[in-house]
Each structure stands twice: as structure tokens, then as C-alpha cells.
Amino acid sequence: MDWPRLDPLDEDYLLKAYRSRRWGTRSPFVEEFEREFARYHGAKHAVAVTGGTAGLMLAYLAAGVKPGDKVAVPAYTFIATASAAVVWRAVPLFVDVDPQTLNMDPSDLDRVVEKHEDVKLVVPVHFAGIPAEMDEILKIARVHDASVVEDAAQAHGSAYRGRRVGAIGDAGVFSFQLSKLMAAGEGGIVLTNRYDLYEAVWSLHHVGRRFEGEWYEHVRIGWNFRMTEFQAAVLLSQLKRLDNVISTLERNWRIVVEGLERVDGVEVFRPPKHVDWNFYFTYVKLPKAVEYGLGLKLKFVKMVRERGVNILEGYVKPLYKQPALRDPYWSLPSEFYGKLYLKNTEEACASVAWLPHYELLTEDEARLEKIVGAVKEAAREVLS
Ligand SMILES: Cc1ncc(COP(=O)(O)O)c(C=O)c1O
Secondary structure, eight states: OOOSOOOHHHHHHHHHHHHHOOOSSSOHHHHHHHHHHHHHTTOSEEEEESOHHHHHHHHHHHTTOOTTOEEEEESSSOTHHHHHHHTTTOEEEEEOBOTTTOSBOHHHHHHHHHHHOOEEEEOOBOGGGOOOOHHHHHHHHHHTTOEEEEEOTTOTTOEETTEETTSSSSEEEEEOOTTSSSOOSSOEEEEESOHHHHHHHHHHHBTTOOTTOOTTOOSSOOOBOBOOHHHHHHHHHHHHTHHHHHHHHHHHHHHHHHHHTTSTTOBOOOOOTTEEOOOSEEEEEOTHHHHHOHHHHHHHHHHHHHTTOOOBOOOOSOGGGOGGGGOGGGOOOHHHHHHOOOHHHHHHHHHEEEEEHHHHOOSOHHHHHHHHHHHHHHHHHHHO
16 A cells, blocks of 8 residues: 655655754644644644644643533544543534535534533534535534534545635644544644634643743643654645645546446445535445445455455444443443434444545556446445
8 A cells, every 4th residue: 555655855854853853842843834734724723732632632621621511423433533522521422424425414413402402512523524514513503602623633625615624613623643644643733713722722732831931830731742843744744745635636536436436336425516625535335235234335345355445344333332432430321322323324334435545546547447346346246
């Protein structure tokens, strides 16, 4: 697998960071990367942190999440969206997703916040890089006096109605873990337009220090969640080529999707016109698996992989069914979770596989044909 892509500019910056001996604790590449990533996404402020999970934890805390507060998250997401709330002893409430985008369904969010009233925070996830329906979600959150933190872990460069994601809500969090479109091994960043949130997240990630404060003066309880200079050096270089990466993905995605649309037994999805996305995952749905169950999807994925294409099975169970939420230590309402059945999430878990961006990032058209061919053969075999 040709991921992550290597580049001479990465090497230049890494060597510069290495020779500077300023390897961490708020260093020059870190500060430049924060400025540039914020500017690129149209945000006023940024704080680079150790990872996406850490960024979510700090953003939730800065947004005022307290023990017992309710936090609305989609049921179809990575566990960090919810566990970053649980760590503050808040209670995740699960919202069903739109069957097309697999993003938080605003009408189900409305149902959940009406039913529970005291929702403090809403966390839409821009899943697969496809922006969530921010206008409707913000409207619902504002009526209920809830903050909105965007989980943009997968959405570097994506835009909703012409605005890049990440600071459309109160804050937004990105991940730079190895599989992401910008990858430093690990890493994350919090964006916001609100100075109060910026100040709080900055302080929280820097052991409770304050801007211009004394080194051993700690104005709040905080921790060390700082990004290192090496991560920021690679990320600054990657940011400069992000537009090129996305346009290669767009071109190749069109070819692959046109091919997949002609494959019997498989459905693909084209995002709505009002979003620009980064092609992080292409959904490949096997509708028959809704009827026949997860086993069919897993068999299909195995067969595609046997043909040399790195398709992923994706989530196989809704978050509310994860055993972690039943751990008595966290005192979560596991009985309530046990009774949940969110139809679109359940169906997506049974039937949707993900084609990752690094499979589409190629200059070789034959490779794209191979992807379509592998999906076609695997679908024919499992459905026969
Ligand atoms: C939707 C989502 N949220 C949060 C995270 C957590 O990010 P990290 O792995 O950098 O902690 C990830 C990815 O890993 C993710 O996909």
C-alpha cells in the first residue's frame, strides 16, 4: 500500500525540525501549522494536540460539558466521538443517521433532544469526509441552548455550502492518525472562531497554563496534550499539497463510481450538491446484506480483498451495542442502550463497506479498473 505518500518537502521540514533541536513544547512548526491549518479552514484559532480523541475531549470540556450532561452523537461513528464525552462522566445519546450520507440525521436529532431536553452538546461527525447537515443541526442545537462541536476527524478540506468544516459550529476537531488524509502517525487539532474556547482548549492542552502566564502558574486543571515539532513539520508540508491530493481523488472517484454504478447488486452514493468533500471513504453498499445479514458483507469484503483491493468492512455494530458502554465503572444507562434500535445505523453496519482514499490515490487508470473489476466479481460471487 502506497500510504502515506512520501514527499521531498516532508524530508526538508523534518530535517529542519530535527536540526533546530526544538522538538516540542510549543515550537515553531507547531505554531505555523496551527496558523496555516486554521487559515485554510476559515477558522480564527487552532490548537494542535496529540490526537483526534484528545482534541474531542478538550473541546467538549471547554464547551462546558459536566458530569451527567447529555451529549448527542451519531450511532454510526468511531467510539472516540462518544468516549470523549464519557471521560467527563457525561452521557452519550445516540442519534440515527441519514441512510445516504451516514451522517447524523437532523430529524432524528430533533426527536432525541425533544425527548431528553437537557442535551448540552451536539456532535455531528463529517463521516467519510462528507459534511453533515450543519444548518439544520445548528438550528436544532441553538433552540435547545446546546453547543456544537464538529467531529471532523475524517474531513480535512471538506466544505459545507462553501464553508470549510471545522469552525461552522462552536469548535471542530481533526485527526492526523496514520490512515487520515493528512497523516503524522498520530496528531489532532481543534479549530474554533470563539476566543473563549480557544483560550480554554489552549490552556487545557498545556497543563492549565495561561497565555503570557508564568511557567509554573496553572490556572485550571489541564494536561500535556501538545503536538511535537516532527508531527507539525510533516503536517505543514502535507497541507501544502492537500488541494492536489483532493483533486486527484476527485478525478479517480468519478471514474470508479461510474464503473461501480454499473455493477449489479451494489449501490454507491453521490453526495449532495451543496457539499464539497475530500473522498476519504467511498461507500460501497450491498443492499442484499440488509436482508441476509452482516455475514454477506464480510464475505464480500473478503473476496474483494482477495482480489488485491483494500476495501474495509467498516463498522459492524452500532455504537450503542459496543460492550465498552456496559462497563459498570462508567455508570452509563446500559439498559436504555440495550433497548435502542436505530434502523438506518443497523442497516449501514450490516451492508456498507468503505473504499479508502489511498486506494483511489493513483495515477494508474488500470488500477481503477482493477478496483471496479474486483467489486464486480466479488458481488457476482456472493450474490449468486
Ligand atoms: C470519526 C472519528 N472521530 C475521532 C477519531 C479519533 O481520532 P484519533 O485516532 O486521532 O484519536 C477518529 C479516528 O481515528 C474518527 O474516525
